[in-house]
Amino acid sequence: MARRTPKTRRPGPARAAGLRTPSWVGWLFVAPALAVYAVFVLRPIALTFQYSVYRWDGIGSSTWAGLSNYGKVFTDPDLFATILNAVKLIVFFSLIPVVLGLVIASTIRRIAASRLALAARTVLFLPQVIPLVAAGIAWSWLLSSTGLVNQLLSRIGLGGVTRAWLGDFSTALPAVGVIGAWVLLGLCTILLLSGMSKIDPALYEAARMDGAGPVREFVSITVPSLRQEIGVCVTVTVIAALASFDIVYVATQGGPGNTTMVPGLEIYYLAFSERQVGTASALAVVLMVLVIVVALPIQWLTKDRSS
Amino acid sequence: MSRRIRRWNGAVLTVALGGALAAGCGAPGGDAPQAEATGTSPSSASSAPTCGTAPVTLNGYFETGFPVPKDLADEFTKQHPNVTFNIREDQFAVITQNAPRVLADDPPDLMRLPQVSELVKNNLLKNLDGYAKAFGWDSWPASQLQQMRMVPGGKTRGEGSLYAMGLNFSMTGVFYNKKLAAKIGMSEPPATLAELDDALAKAKSAGVPPIAQFNGGATGGLAFPLQDLMAAYGPPGPINDWIFQKPGATIDTPPNLAATRHLEKWIKAGYFWKDVNAVDYATMMSRFIKGEGLFMFNGDWESGNLDKQMPGDVGFFLMPPEREGGGQAAMSAPLTFGISSRAKNADCAAFFLNWVATDAKAREIGVRVGGSHPMGPADAAMPEVKAGTVTASTLEAGAKIGKDNGAMDFIANATGAIYAKSWTPQLQKLVAGQQTPDGLLKSVQSDYTSQVGGS
Numbered sequence: 154m155a156r157r158t159p160k161t162r163r164p165g166p167a168r169a170a171g172l173r174t175p176s177w178v179g180w181l182f183v184a185p186a187l188a189v190y191a192v193f194v195l196r197p198i199a200l201t202f203q204y205s206v207y208r209w210d211g212i213g214s215s216t217w218a219g220l221s222n223y224g225k226v227f228t229d230p231d232l233f234a235t236i237l238n239a240v241k242l243i244v245f246f247s248l249i250p251v252v253l254g255l256v257i258a259s260t261i262r263r264i265a266a267s268r269l270a271l272a273a274r275t276v277l278f279l280p281q282v283i284p285l286v287a288a289g290i291a292w293s294w295l296l297s298s299t300g301l302v303n304q305l306l307s308r309i310g311l312g313g314v315t316r317a318w319l320g321d322f323s324t325a326l327p328a329v330g331v332i333g334a335w336v337l338l339g340l341c342t343i344l345l346l347s348g349m350s351k352i353d354p355a356l357y358e359a360a361r362m363d364g365a366g367p368v369r370e371f372v373s374i375t376v377p378s379l380r381q382e383i384g385v386c387v388t389v390t391v392i393a394a395l396a397s398f399d400i401v402y403v404a405t406q407g408g409p410g411n412t413t414m415v416p417g418l419e420i421y422y423l424a425f426s427e428r429q430v431g432t433a434s435a436l437a438v439v440l441m442v443l444v445i446v447v448a449l450p451i452q453w454l455t456k457d458r459s460s
Numbered sequence: 461m462s463r464r465i466r467r468w469n470g471a472v473l474t475v476a477l478g479g480a481l482a483a484g485c486g487a488p489g490g491d492a493p494q495a496e497a498t499g500t501s502p503s504s505a506s507s508a509p510t511c512g513t514a515p516v517t518l519n520g521y522f523e524t525g526f527p528v529p530k531d532l533a534d535e536f537t538k539q540h541p542n543v544t545f546n547i548r549e550d551q552f553a554v555i556t557q558n559a560p561r562v563l564a565d566d567p568p569d570l571m572r573l574p575q576v577s578e579l580v581k582n583n584l585l586k587n588l589d590g591y592a593k594a595f596g597w598d599s600w601p602a603s604q605l606q607q608m609r610m611v612p613g614g615k616t617r618g619e620g621s622l623y624a625m626g627l628n629f630s631m632t633g634v635f636y637n638k639k640l641a642a643k644i645g646m647s648e649p650p651a652t653l654a655e656l657d658d659a660l661a662k663a664k665s666a667g668v669p670p671i672a673q674f675n676g677g678a679t680g681g682l683a684f685p686l687q688d689l690m691a692a693y694g695p696p697g698p699i700n701d702w703i704f705q706k707p708g709a710t711i712d713t714p715p716n717l718a719a720t721r722h723l724e725k726w727i728k729a730g731y732f733w734k735d736v737n738a739v740d741y742a743t744m745m746s747r748f749i750k751g752e753g754l755f756m757f758n759g760d761w762e763s764g765n766l767d768k769q770m771p772g773d774v775g776f777f778l779m780p781p782e783r784e785g786g787g788q789a790a791m792s793a794p795l796t797f798g799i800s801s802r803a804k805n806a807d808c809a810a811f812f813l814n815w816v817a818t819d820a821k822a823r824e825i826g827v828r829v830g831g832s833h834p835m836g837p838a839d840a841a842m843p844e845v846k847a848g849t850v851t852a853s854t855l856e857a858g859a860k861i862g863k864d865n866g867a868m869d870f871i872a873n874a875t876g877a878i879y880a881k882s883w884t885p886q887l888q889k890l891v892a893g894q895q896t897p898d899g900l901l902k903s904v905q906s907d908y909t910s911q912v913g914g915s
Contacts, residue, residue, distance in 0.1 A: 204488055212560040213582045215489040231881075298735035320676055320738020322892045406677035409737040409888035425557040427877040428578060430488075 198441075205434035211424070215431075222435035231411060232436060235419045236443065238326060239395045242415065245330025246337055246394035251386050253334075254341030259375055261342070262349050263367075274346070277339040285336065289403030292332045293319055296404075319405050325412045332400050337393060341386040348382035349375065384455025388448050395444050416440045508594040508814075509807035511543050516808050520547040521568040523555060526761075528627060528795070528830040529572065532816055535825060539815075543808060560584060567800035569809040573624050575873050576798065577705075580623050581614030586799040588622040591810040597622070600817075601838050603867045604629060606700075607793060618704030618869075625813040626794025628832040631858045632684065632759040633778045633790055635766065635850070640668050640754045641775070649777035652784050653692050653722075660731050663754045670731040672753025674744040675891060680884030681741065682723065682732075682891070684757035684791075687871050688779035689719035691789035696868040703869045705912050711871070712901040720890075720897035727891055737888050759791070760854035763831035767849045776853040778860060789866030790857070793873075794835065827851065833858040875911045882907040 205222050209215035226232050257277065261270045280288060295301045296318040303315040318328040356374050365373065376383070398417035401407065407414035407422075416436055423433035522529045533545040548568075550558070556574040563571065563584035579585050592598050597605065604626065611620035634656075636649070641659075644666050650656040663670040674681035690699055694715025702709040726732065733739060739747075748756045749769050766774045778788045799809045816822045817836035824843040826834045831851050834840070845852045861867055872879035882904045889895035895903070 200488075207487055209487075209489050210560075210578060210582070211489070212564060212578075212584070213489055215487045217487070297738060298733075317735030317738035320735050322737075322889075322894065406679075408677050408884065409675075410885040410892065410894065422877075422880060426880055428560075 201434045201437050203434075204430050205438050207431050209430045210428040211430045212428075218431055222431045223439070225432055226436050226439050231414075232419065232432075234411065235414045235416045235436075236439070238413065239397065239415045239440075241326060242330055242333065242394040242397060243391055245327065246333040246397065247387055247390040249330075249334040250337040250341040250390055251383060254338055254345050254386065255371075255376065255379070255383075257338075258342050258345040258349060259371055261346060274343065277342050280336045280339050285399040286403050288336060289332065289400050292335075293404050296328050320409055322409055322412050325405055325409060329401055329404055329413050332404060333394065333397065336400070337390050341390065344386055345379055345382050348379045352378045380455050384451060387455070388451050391447055391451065392444055395440065395447065509591070509811055511540055511805075511808040511811050513542055516543045516805055518543060518545050518569045518805055518809060518812065519567075519803075520545050521555070521562060521571040522547055522549050523552050523572045524549045525551070526795075526830075528826060529570075529797070531825050531829050532627065532822055535821055536812055536815060539819070539821075543812075563800045563802075567802035567804075569799060569803045569805045570812065571798055571800065573796045573798045575876060576608060576610065576623050576796070577614050577617060578876060579614075579798070580610045584801055585623045586801045586803060586806055588625060588799070588810065591814070592622050595810070595814040597625075597814070597817075600836060601862060603792075603862070603865065604794065604835055606867075607869050608796060616705050616707075618700060618706070624794075624796045624798040625810075626796055626835045627813075627816050628826040628830050628834050629792055629794040629858075630759050630761050630832040631790055631792050631854055631861060632688070632757070633776055633854070633857055634688070635748070635756045635758055635762070636775050636777070637748070637751060637754055637770075638773050638775055640751065643668060644754070649775060650780050652780050653689075653782045656780055659754070660726065661729070664729065664731060669733060669753045670755060671726070671733075672744055672748040672756040673732055673736055674739045674741050675732075675736045675884075675887060676738045676740045676743075678880050678884055679741060680879070680887040681739075681744065681757075682736070682887040683870070683872055683879070683883050685726070686719060686723050686887070687791055687868065688757060689722050690716050690871075691866070691868065692779055692782050692786075693719045693722070695787075696789040696866050699868050699871065702908075703871060703874045705874065710905055711908065712905045716901060717897060720900055724890060724897050732891070737891050760832050760851075760858075761830070763850040763854045764829065765831075767831075767851055772848070774850050776850050776857065778857045787864040787866055788860060789864065789868055790861050791870045792858070792861060792867040793869060795830070795832070827855065838862070874908060877911055878904070878908060 206218055206220065207215040208218040208222075257273075261273055264270045297303075298315070298317040298320075302318065306312065306315050316324065318324050352374065356378075357370055360370050360374055396417055397415050398421070401413055401415050401418055402421075405413045407418050417440070420433045420437050420440070423429045423436065518533075520529065520533065530547065533547065537544055552572070552574070555572055559571070559574055559579060560582060562568065563579060564582075573579065573585075576585060588597075592605075605622055606618050608622055608624040608626070609620050610617050610623055634649075636646075640663070641647075644659065644662040646659050646662070650659055660670045671685070673685065687699070694713065698709065698713060699711075699716075702711050733747075733753075744753075744756065745762070745765075747753060749766075760776070763776070778790055781788055797813065799806050803809060816826065817834060818840070820841065820843075823834040823836070823840070826832065827843045827845060831854065833855055834843075842855065845855060872883055886895055886900045886903055890897070890900055
């Protein structure tokens with residue numbers, strides 16, 4: 154394996170010679186973590202890259218496939234549709250939790266002292282504690298044709314819109330999205346709430362003296378001060394949307410008619426049911442690149458440039 | 461100094477990354493067993509193999525939730541005390557995903573098998589031809605073993621060498637709720653397709669949900685009535701050819717189109733539940749048991765369960781033919797078990813499989829616990845079954861299918877991906893009115909062609 158020659162490196166900044174401890178000691182401390190990271194993160198990624206250029210059933214001999222697996226990911230309408238579905242899920246997994254989370258967090262903050270605030274925080278954060286599989290099963294009961302959602306709709310005279318929400322072509326994906334929004338709303342709310350507690354109260358006081366109302370405060374002080382927290386929320390939830398698997402697997406398994414098929418699920422089916430390890434790996438690589446391409450600009454946009 | 465340290469850092473990184481990437485050399489795979497000489501014979505060719513008298517531990521990999529294999533193993537140990545079983549169980553979906561790896565890395569002597577094509581292709585299963593000859597399995601009705609035969613190389617199924625064996629074979633057809641049938645004046649099972657249509661229409665107008673079926677998630681249960689309709693409209697032979705991947709076979713035939721149109725007619729008439737696209741198998745069963753459906757297209761693996769849950773209230777009939785007295789066909793499949801090509805106790809495992817089909821006590825367990833027809837010679841004694849039970853009628857149906865030579869494999873088994881990727885989404889679209897019968901068959905056929913040609 155080729156090793157970079159030292160010559161190609163840029164020279165580092167000069168350091169005071171007297172303070173130098175042998176820097177390999179540092180590496181010694183890092184080594185265990187690095188080894189684990191290499192074996193359990195870097196190696197699988199490298200293997201995925203390798204598999205993606207072969208045609209392989211997971212057991213027998215493989216044949217070189219070049220980039221044809223990647224070609225298939227972008228030309229097979231079924232595979233490409235999964236990526237589009239994941240992008241649609243961003244609305245539910247990311248936009249709704251962050252916007253709603255901001256509103257709820259600032260409301261909770263106003264009533265911070267009351268018991269209601271504690272109860273609200275607990276209830277909202279509960280979905281983070283419940284295993285996603287359990288949440289998915291509970292929601293598929295709620296959304297079934299005789300479930301609570303339809304019972305409530307019938308009770309208030311909306312019997313006409315009741316349906317099997319997870320089994321209907323037009324509502325299955327939004328229904329899965331609602332489950333995701335429910336799960337991620339708590340995370341965003343708590344994160345934003347903790348961010349708000351860092352905002353200097355004097356800012357609000359000053360704004361109020363200048364005659365600002367609650368909306369103005371929210372737009373001019375709360376949101377700009379939460380730039381970094383919002384950045385974390387958006388990053389985490391967008392990745393959750395693009396890499397979604399468990400909720401979809403439990404609620405719909407990709408059905409009906411592939412309307413809720415997402416890349417994570419498709420990779421799993423391709424690799425373990427259809428035994429097309431090459432195509433599955435290619436889709437996995439594309440998904441990884443997509444996540445990086447989407448997440449990096451978010452990081453850059455929400456970076457706190459004032460400090 | 462600085463330079464030396466830098467080089468050291470580089471070396472550490474290189475070692476770490478190099479270790480990570482080490483697998484990146486050479487093509488993946490190739491750890492599958494080599495092909496064995498065809499027609500392997502048991503170790504003692506002259507007489508049939510036995511388990512001997514020395515202690516033997518058979519490694520079994522069975523399916524969770526189905527007690528038959530475990531009960532058979534217990535009875536076998538009772539009769540042959542030198543043989544004990546070391547059993548590992550998993551859900552069928554897990555077995556399906558793990559089968560190749562388990563057979564290659566941790567070879568069981570006896571294993572519940574999913575579709576065998578890919579396993580044969582990779583030489584993971586023992587060729588059972590030698591045992592078949594030694595035990596005389598060749599003289600059993602050919603249809604019992606057909607689905608487990610494969611041409612060497614694993615391309616076409618349904619002929620060639622034997623690679624697996626059944627513990628029993630199941631039969632599909634139509635269950636009906638006798639109480640609801642009385643309500644619409646149906647005193648006996650329909651004898652023709654037209655009579656079935658008539659009963660469905662009567663049920664609909666009487667406010668009885670006509671058909672209990674599942675079609676949600678990744679399992680399109682409408683494939684059951686669809687294949688039954690295919691069998692009513694045409695002979696089972698071409699359907700089997702298609703499932704077995706015979707060259708040139710197609711599912712897009714005029715009788716199958718008529719069958720798919722008929723299914724669409726049922727959908728449009730509202731014979732299925734409105735939320736059928738969200739109903740899974742378990743929900744279908746619980747609703748049928750609660751009386752929320754007159755008919756249910758399903759298999760005899762539920763006979764025992766239904767006899768227990770709704771005693772005396774359930775009947776079973778084979779899908780009626782288009783014209784009275786016509787031949788009948790049904791999806792019928794063995795409960796497939798195989799022996800790993802690397803198994804340590806292959807002879808004893810084969811002896812066990814033969815014992816399951818021929819020992820009176822074993823056959824009785826297969827019927828009583830499994831609810832399905834035992835394997836074995838056509839004239840073998842059948843265990844006693846209480847008259848009037850669902851189990852009795854499914855066993856009777858099994859005999860009729862044998863006579864009409866109407867056994868079909870399931871259209872979902874044609875390729876590894878055809879069910880989840882083609883039948884299920886297409887049938888779900890048919891229910892939602894987003895696919896036509898013609899488009900459905902053409903789409904499934906085009907997926908099939910690319911999978912068969914491309915694999």
